[in-house]
Amino acid sequence: MSIEDKSVAVVLGVGASRGVGAAVARRFAGEGFHVVLAGRTEGGLDAIRDEIRDAGVTAESFVTDATNAGDVERLMAHADSLGGGLRVAVYNVGNNRRGTLDDLDMAVFEKAWRENAFGGALFAKAAAWHMRARGQGTMIFTGATASLRARPPFLPFASAKAALRAVAQAAARELGPDGIHVSHVVVDGGIAGDKLFRAFPDRAKRAGEDGLLDPDAIADAYWALHVQHRSAWTFELDLRPYGESW
Template sequence: MPTIDMSGTTALVTGATSGIGRAVAVGLAQRGAHVLLAGRDRGRGEAAVRAIREAGGTADFLRADLRDEASARELARSAEALGGAVDVLVNAAGVFPFGPTESHGEADFDAVYAVNVKAPFFLVAALVPAMAERGRGAVVNVGTMVAEFGAPGMALYGSSKAALNLLTKAWAAEYGPRGVRVNAVNPGPTRTEGTAPMGEQLDRLAALAPAGRPATAEEIASAVVYLAGDAASFVHGAVLPVDGGRTAA
């Protein structure tokens, strides 16, 4: 069985300065990848890079505020200039405002779709054709369990990630025949810096699943790392629930 040894590969992880994205970056670095951590907060990004390097890994930080095609393509150019050919792309950046549909204005709508849909779309457009030319590569998109079922207050966030799930399958069909695997992970409630303000609401939401508790960022990251590596060599177009069983129950 193939092992997850990613020595000699370069991985770009968006949203990598905290939470799931940071845990993914750490996991990929532990397996030998040169990890490029992209995010808005330079202080947190450089701290994450230092931690990876101190643990023996290879990492660099790229500041990126993903909001449109231009910013996505600029990040792709910067990643290739710094790390060479990008072998793995992890679209972990995301914004998740909750609330009734009527509470969101056009600015909210545009901001959510810009980060959750537009940025991954144009990062794939910028980086994956070169992967296909080389005949190898992997993309892992990070979604959410509420892309799979209706939930009050989740219309905007859930619909954006549902779009990303469909893109995952479309890209698998488009690029899979040329050696690029595209898959997604749908996390359930996860305890991170971003979900800390939810407080007990996170625990109540997690209690609805068989696991009965929130995930750690590392538990979600382990699934992403699996899909990024050769151990998942025959996995194409999958949307893997890592939600404590919520969508199965």
């Protein structure tokens, strides 16, 4: 279980075992990375860490509040001190917070902004500091349909996700010449994961097997972004079920 000279991947925003963060962590661990799982819930992180270790690869958990600068800086410094250093950083934070102009709770609006725009900027800044020193790295930000289209009742979520996309785009333009590939992934559709099945079981049933995105398939796309040749880097990638209307 030694990490030896393995490169390190950080995934911030790991919650459910059947979810995008955990799927991305498993994918990169399976490709030989030492994975640092980060999020707010220690018990959940540890459970997924143990799942990955049971597969014979290496992982560890690191409790982190994505909106706390000190937490994020410590996370990146720790990751870069391991094995071959920080090589991949995935930002998978941002719950779907709802509201219309009529019932808008400004505390909810601000929380959505902090989780996405503010947290995303903290993440990019901290990761870039370490990646620039090595002259290479990959950063991937998880977006949503709302990153591009806003409609009620998703005012807080859409404004926050659009802001995160702007953070990612500015980072991509700034860091590309330094050898750091920054991508933004628009996940356009429901994800066949624990969150959806628990919160909206009827929606999952209506969508059927082919109407939801498979977290493992999303993770495959993240890996494909990481291994792209730098002569043909992708900034933005759209992912949706083949039958999704768009």
